[in-house]
Amino acid sequence: xxxxxxxxxxxxxxxxxxxxxxxxxxxxxxxxxxxxxxxxxxxxxxxxxxxxxxxxxxxxxxxxxxxxxxxxxxxxxxxxxxxxxxxxxxxxxxxxxxxxxxxxxxxxxxxxxxxxxxxxxxxxxxxxxxxxxxxxxxxxxxxxxxxxxxxxxxxxxxxxxxxxxxxxxxxxxxxxxxxxxxxxxxxxxxxxxxxxxxxxxxxxxxxxxxxxxxxxxxxxxxxxxxxxxxxxxxxxxxxxxxxxxxxxxxxxxxxxxxxxxxxxxxxxxxxxxxxxxxxxxxxx
Amino acid sequence: xxxxxxxxxxxxxxxxxxxxxxxxxxxxxxxxxxxxxxxxxxxxxxxxxxxxxxxxxxxxxxxxxxxxxxxxxxxxxxxxxxxxxxxxxxxxxxxxxxxxxxxxxxxxxxxxxxxxxxxxxxxxxxxxxxxxxxxxxxxxxxxxxxxxxxxxxxxxxxxxxxxxxxxxxxxxxxxxxxxxxxxxxxxxxxxxxxxxxxxxxxxxxxxxxxxxxxxxxxxxxxxxxxxxxxxxxxxxxxxxxxxxxxxxxxxxxxxxxxxxxxxxxxxxxxxxxxxxxxxxxxxx
DNA sequence: TATTTATTGAAATTATATTTCAAACCAATT
DNA sequence: AATTGGTTTGAAATATAATTTCAATAAATA
Numbered sequence: 001x002x003x004x005x006x007x008x009x010x011x012x013x014x015x016x017x018x019x020x021x022x023x024x025x026x027x028x029x030x031x032x033x034x035x036x037x038x039x040x041x042x043x044x045x046x047x048x049x050x051x052x053x054x055x056x057x058x059x060x061x062x063x064x065x066x067x068x069x070x071x072x073x074x075x076x077x078x079x080x081x082x083x084x085x086x087x088x089x090x091x092x093x094x095x096x097x098x099x100x101x102x103x104x105x106x107x108x109x110x111x112x113x114x115x116x117x118x119x120x121x122x123x124x125x126x127x128x129x130x131x132x133x134x135x136x137x138x139x140x141x142x143x144x145x146x147x148x149x150x151x152x153x154x155x156x157x158x159x160x161x162x163x164x165x166x167x168x169x170x171x172x173x174x175x176x177x178x179x180x181x182x183x184x185x186x187x188x189x190x191x192x193x194x195x196x197x198x199x200x201x202x203x204x205x206x207x208x209x210x211x212x213x214x215x216x217x218x219x220x221x222x223x224x225x226x227x228x229x230x231x232x233x234x235x236x237x238x239x240x241x242x243x244x245x246x247x248x249x250x251x252x253x254x255x256x257x258x259x260x261x262x263x264x265x266x267x268x269x270x271x272x273x274x275x276x277x278x279x280x281x282x283x284x
Numbered sequence: 285x286x287x288x289x290x291x292x293x294x295x296x297x298x299x300x301x302x303x304x305x306x307x308x309x310x311x312x313x314x315x316x317x318x319x320x321x322x323x324x325x326x327x328x329x330x331x332x333x334x335x336x337x338x339x340x341x342x343x344x345x346x347x348x349x350x351x352x353x354x355x356x357x358x359x360x361x362x363x364x365x366x367x368x369x370x371x372x373x374x375x376x377x378x379x380x381x382x383x384x385x386x387x388x389x390x391x392x393x394x395x396x397x398x399x400x401x402x403x404x405x406x407x408x409x410x411x412x413x414x415x416x417x418x419x420x421x422x423x424x425x426x427x428x429x430x431x432x433x434x435x436x437x438x439x440x441x442x443x444x445x446x447x448x449x450x451x452x453x454x455x456x457x458x459x460x461x462x463x464x465x466x467x468x469x470x471x472x473x474x475x476x477x478x479x480x481x482x483x484x485x486x487x488x489x490x491x492x493x494x495x496x497x498x499x500x501x502x503x504x505x506x507x508x509x510x511x512x513x514x515x516x517x518x519x520x521x522x523x524x525x526x527x528x529x530x531x532x533x534x535x536x537x538x539x540x541x542x543x544x545x546x547x548x549x550x551x552x553x554x555x556x557x558x559x560x561x562x563x564x565x566x567x568x
Numbered sequence: 569t570a571t572t573t574a575t576t577g578a579a580a581t582t583a584t585a586t587t588t589c590a591a592a593c594c595a596a597t598t
Numbered sequence: 599a600a601t602t603g604g605t606t607t608g609a610a611a612t613a614t615a616a617t618t619t620c621a622a623t624a625a626a627t628a
Contacts, residue, residue: 017575035354039616049577054617065616069350070319070357077358093404096540101396104533105389112385120377140434147427147528241536244431245529249388252525256380301606323585333608338586349585 188216472500
């Protein structure tokens, strides 16, 4: 469970202010020491202050210093991971199939580890309360939005997934106070998605973002930010393979958490959906 | 490094005084909670006192409570669990996230194992030769079709993914001899998809199916059949979670095999695509 | 240059861990 | 049954650590 602390530190390293960076470097170099030290000890060895240590924890999206220690401790017992491998010219089908599977698995594992359960909790509460959820993504992310829409409609939650910015603007303009706008963009920098979330925020509509784990414009705008694992893009993966599975995975987790929270009701809705589809199909 | 905390607790269990034993039992039953709680929280939930908690730590030969937490955290980082498990009522977010991940991983592994490389080879040849590929799926599978379309368009392969049966019939009526109709249906029994593939076959257009691994109507109709792992449907998974990831995985494998076969060309097309998107985005 | 904005660590505050200690318990002995 | 000596216990006191606040400073922007 709790782990991935070192990965978080690594990822954020060059986006941090100087003092936090010094601490981050120390952590990466001496993870074993960190696990058994206190805030002020860490402040000392890295020539900074306790406040900076706490700030670093928060910058990483963690609850506090304890949380960081727990996660780093988790990293230290884990066997070395396989890592990502890109597809190369004239590779055998067998190799392609296996690399693809192991990249996907890697990505799922990392994404699961990176989940911030406080944010997830907030997202679930917001989604439960909302009358309508407007999913919005463009390009590859539009597919994630559609998938999410399908899922939520099945449990009788109003959901939209248009890709037309004008339409989405209309929806937001008329949105209820409890509704949610859910922006999806792997890079977190897609202008259309940023605009849509900005609009929503301006109108006081709640926003959730789903981006790669990073300081992205989108995640900084959103009230609640969810993340998938980040992996360096290599030419072929850029056509979005594992990253997309990770996004779908997060959607699944949201859906299933909500489903688990209202178990009986969900089962009922899903049964109704199934019957309805059966009815349509038989009719021909 | 730091781990084995749970083992220590287990070993000592019956040598401990009553109050410490209660705490030890709680730790063994709820290790996840323990990792994120304080001395007094643990004292409360186990109906003892803070002092007893500290005494337990010392009894185990540890330095203190922090040390215990770190070691338990280490124990919790275990390799992904095996097998499928359905979501149950009022499950914790953490459990949902991990069950979902391990189900997905399991499904991907199985699907990779099930690949028939002769059929895959045939599918790749057919797709390489085709001027246009018509992906067709309904409901959850329509999303897989859209994903496939996006991928193939990126490498300059004509691709459609309509859900309107009339439109698809039109496309097939006018299809080239080398074109491919690609039917997607997890159950393999969706009437619309069966009809579309039947039509294609009747018109002498090549057909590929993607279904669960089973004797399905769809796979028996298709010239080339591809499969994802089959797993008994439980109420919640029926909302298609892992099965859909497995379908996307197969699409990825197809795409990447084709990409690997025409490496230079693919890289060129993907670069062009990226530039085009960049251009559109900048324009505003 | 003036003005805002971000970064920083010392000190205050708050939370948490640990120790102390008197009371309660219990088993063995008279 | 009463006495004794050793355990065990948790409330309260204390010590330690984590977190927040805030004013000073540095960097960016106008």
